[in-house]
Amino acid sequence: MTPPDYEYLRKMLKDLSGLDLSADKQYLIESRLLPLTRKSGFSDLGELVQKMKAGSSTLVTQVVEAMTTNETFFFRDKxxxxxxxxxxxxxxxxxxxxxxxxxxxxxxxxxxxxxxxxxxxxxxxxxxxxxxxxxxxxxxxxxxxxxxxxxxxxxxxxxxxxxxxxxxxxxxxxxxxxxxxxxxxxxxxxxxxxxxxxxxxxxxxxxxxxxxxxxxxxxxxxxxxxxxxxxxxxxxxxxxxxxxxxxxxxxxxxxxxxxxxxxxxxxxxxxxxxxxxxxxxxxxxxxxxxxxx
CATH class of the missing domain: 3.40.50.150 (Vaccinia Virus protein VP39)
Known part of the structure; x- marks a missing residue:
């Protein structure tokens, strides 16, 4: 992932979901979005970002959900x-x-x-x-x-x-x-x-x-x-x-x-x-x- 692509995703996630990623969290985006990249038929994350920039609202929603879905379980923390x-x-x-x-x-x-x-x-x-x-x-x-x-x-x-x-x-x-x-x-x-x-x-x-x-x-x-x-x-x-x-x-x-x-x-x-x-x-x-x- 190129630095401009990472900055685009950081800003988009902050604006749409409030998720505030620091500059060293590129690995987190890659780990969570690579499955979506493959599922959507893109060759890499750069292609996914280009599709988002072209105006794919469905893809934007999928990216936000992939990044904000967090672990939970019954009676967590008791x-x-x-x-x-x-x-x-x-x-x-x-x-x-x-x-x-x-x-x-x-x-x-x-x-x-x-x-x-x-x-x-x-x-x-x-x-x-x-x-x-x-x-x-x-x-x-x-x-x-x-x-x-x-x-x-x-x-x-x-x-x-x-x-x-x-x-x-x-x-x-x-x-x-x-x-x-x-x-x-x-x-x-x-x-x-x-x-x-x-x-x-x-x-x-x-x-x-x-x-x-x-x-x-x-x-x-x-x-x-x-x-x-x-x-x-x-x-x-x-x-x-x-x-x-x-x-x-x-x-x-x-x-x-x-x-x-x-x-x-x-x-x-x-x-x-x-x-x-x-x-x-x-x-x-x-x-x-x-x-x-």
Whole structure:
């Protein structure tokens, strides 16, 4: 790959996805795009870049998806799901007792392991959430990974990574060498393609936002912008969950860390990114389908 081709791809990826690659990451682009190059019938990456420059929007989409598809697995890192069970949900059950509803957003839902892990957590709570209206929205930049998430079908390798055997037996059915999560769990999760660089105010307000292991790929200016818009998308008494390598420190004062709860944040008083106060329980746009537990 020539230096001009690499600079073209770096700028394109930054503009379209927020992915901020340093000058020494050429090997990463080559490793992720060579399979696409071969699949598309090009002789090398240079030919692929020339086709993109000629105006192939389909190829641009494929390149962005190839570069931004990241690894995920069930109950990844464990600690966020312990926070969800032991800290977040007890508080939500208390403060939302009157309206009996909860909205959760997985802002980088990928192939579905995170939103489905949360759905299984909620199912395991049984009577505690009986009669509650529960919405889990999974969004991702890649339509390809969203389609896999919708299907709820995983390989033996994928279900062995992080998923306790008792939950596999309880919530999945085997289809040949594959496993599909049960229909009632799939129905709890709605899917929508979304670029975090774009406006997401139409999604409404959420009680819990999981935005894990995606901000690490953005520069500080982009992170600050996203945090500001996340602050307007979360209820004043809601919870934000970040990845282990992510933090709001030095980037925004719209969220504050919970002591002794690594990766868990709450809105700072009632301030949002615009400086206005937000009202709990304000009217929210509804998704096309809602699953009750």
């Amino acid at each position: 600690l966020p799901f312990e926070h969800f069970r032991d800290t977040i949900m007890p508080e939500i059950l208390r403060v939302r007792a009157a309206r009996k509803s909860i909205r959760i957003w997985c802002a980088a839902g990928s192939t579905g392991q995170e939103p489905y892990s949360l759905a299984m957590c909620l199912k395991e709570m049984g009577a505690a959430v009986s009669g509650w209206r529960i919405e889990i929205l999974a969004t991702d930049l890649s339509q390809e990974v969203l389609e896999k998430s919708k299907s709820g079908i995983y390989s033996q390798f994928e279900v062995q990574r992080g998923l306790p055997i008792q939950l596999l037996v309880k919530y999945f059915k085997q289809i040949g060498e594959l496993w599909q999560i049960n229909a009632d769990i799939r129905a709890m999760v709605q899917h929508r393609q979304l670029n975090l660089l774009h406006d997401f105010s139409t999604l409404g307000a959420f009680d819990v936002i999981f935005c894990r292991n995606v901000l690490i790929y953005f520069d500080q200016e982009t992170k600050t912008s996203i945090f500001g818009r996340l602050a307007t998308a979360i209820e004043p008494d809601g919870f934000l969950v970040l990845g282990a390598a992510e933090t709001v420190v030095g980037l925004t004062d719209t969220f504050k860390a919970l002591p002794d709860r690594r990766g868990l944040y709450r809105p700072n008083a009632t301030r949002n990114a615009t400086g206005r106060t937000t009202t709990v329980g304000a009217a929210m746009p509804k998704l096309t389908a809602i699953a009750g537990v």
